[in-house]
Amino acid sequence: VDKAEIDRRVQEAAETLDLVEYLDRKPKALSGGQRQRVAMGRAIVRKPQVFLMDEPLSNLDAKLRVDMRSEIRRIQQEAGITAIYVTHDQSEAMAISDDIIIMRGGVVEQVGDPHAVYDRPANEFVADFIGESNFLRGRVSAAEGTGGVVAVEDQAIEVADLNGAQEGQDVTLVLRPEAAHLADEGVLPGTVTLSRFMGAYQNYQVTCGDHLVRVTEYDTKSKHIYGVGDAACVTFGPSDVHVLPVTTS
DSSP states (O other), X not given: OOHHHHHHHHHHHHHHTTOGGGTTSOGGGSOHHHHHHHXXXXXXXXXXXXXXXXSTTTTSOHHHHHXXXXXXXXXXXXXXXXXXXXOSOHHHHHHHOSSEEEEETTEEEEEEOHHHHHXXXXXXXXXXXXXXXXXXXXXXXXXXXXXEEEEETTEEEEESOXXXXXXXXXXXXXXXXXXXXXXXXXXXXXXXXXXXXXXXXXXXXXXETTEEEEEEEEOGGGSOOOOTTOEEEEEOOGGGEEEEEOOOO
């Protein structure tokens, strides 16, 4: 590649990466985020067909990680290059991915877009790895069409989709903390064992029989705040749980 073409590619990459004003600086004069962008620039000028990024943000502080993942997404889309991004950070994967591949021990557990993986995890490992989850153990007491009723802690819980489970079959209900709410009356009665104000939301833990249920309650200004020791019910709708049939091998 001749010098003119090299200069053209460098300038083009620097514009994409917002690094034009830093081209004359030494590496030690650059911030951590700028160095990450320079590393991407070295790949961009080579006109690759695929980016492979192996935990590129692991050495950055929390705030810079959030800023850089948005930058990486923008740069990847502007460059129009497929990227394979390896990370153990679930929120990072959700924020930048079109499709997520979740692996355990070298085996693919699930492939799908972020919505599918989060809302319809293939198994408990995926549900626990991507975000927080409550796992409610129960048994199908009635099935009608695609939906039915699951008995959990002697409570009849309506579910919109049994995911193929049959009457009498043991199942696990996956309930995301933000899909649940606390009320004086509801699906699962219990006792509040943790109540913690987190600014934008209230964190609860509620003991419901043998289950410890985590609840993330937003819009706290308009809702009653329960304290430790208070009786409260965890409430949620039929579409708020994802059913995982328990299979025996």
